[in-house]
Amino acid sequence: MSGRVRRRDARGMVTAELAVAILAVFSLFVLLCWGLVLIVVQLRLVDTAAAVARQEARHDAAAVSRARAEAPAGAVIHVVRQPTQVRVSVSVRVRSFARGLPAVPLHADAVVVPEPGSPR
Template sequence: MSRGPHKPAGRVNPGRPVAPCAAEGGRCRPPGPPRAEHGMVTVEIAFGALAAALACIALAWVLAVLGLAVRCQDTAAEVARQEARTDRSAVARAIADRPAGATVSVRGDAEQVTVTVELIARPWASWLPALPVSARAVVLREPA
């Protein structure tokens, strides 16, 4: 018995309808998007994961810069407090604890002490953007 072009290869159950794709050459395409679009979700997830990773790195960099700003403010406050008490050894210790690369300037008059700490913040690597960070503290002198 000869098979016609509209009959699928293999065994056919009588009375059972033949799938339309089987009548067109015997190969069915799986349901879903066309073949050219397979893998699109994978690419979108990959780009999404890359964007999320870059966002996390940027957030960590910003937090590192903020941490340096807090350290500068702590140094300025401590140096100003100790200078207002005229405790030279404590001033030297506080200046030694400053962030690496920071400059400390102390100005004072008869009534108050002003301390400024300045830093060009470059957390992690020198090729990343540098941000100028400064902190200032003003304290009244303590009576002698």
């Protein structure tokens, strides 16, 4: 034993590092999923605002109700009709699916000119 150096046992060290790395990757994955959810909801708000504004400008009540039905759950749709434009605002608060993440308010607007032959 005179020429041998005894190595310290470090088998548990890799396990602890792996556990921390897995938690970090999982946290990043949850945040990325949350970001994707917010992007999808924002796109749905933009589409809803544009569709409702377009149908309101045409005075098509059936199409307006169909466009409103496509809005995300809990969305608030506000329509302002003026002689020269129709302004639609859609907003919603998106609650997180993970504990500790805050609800995020999202908002979209659309403005269109009423169609020439439509009643005012």
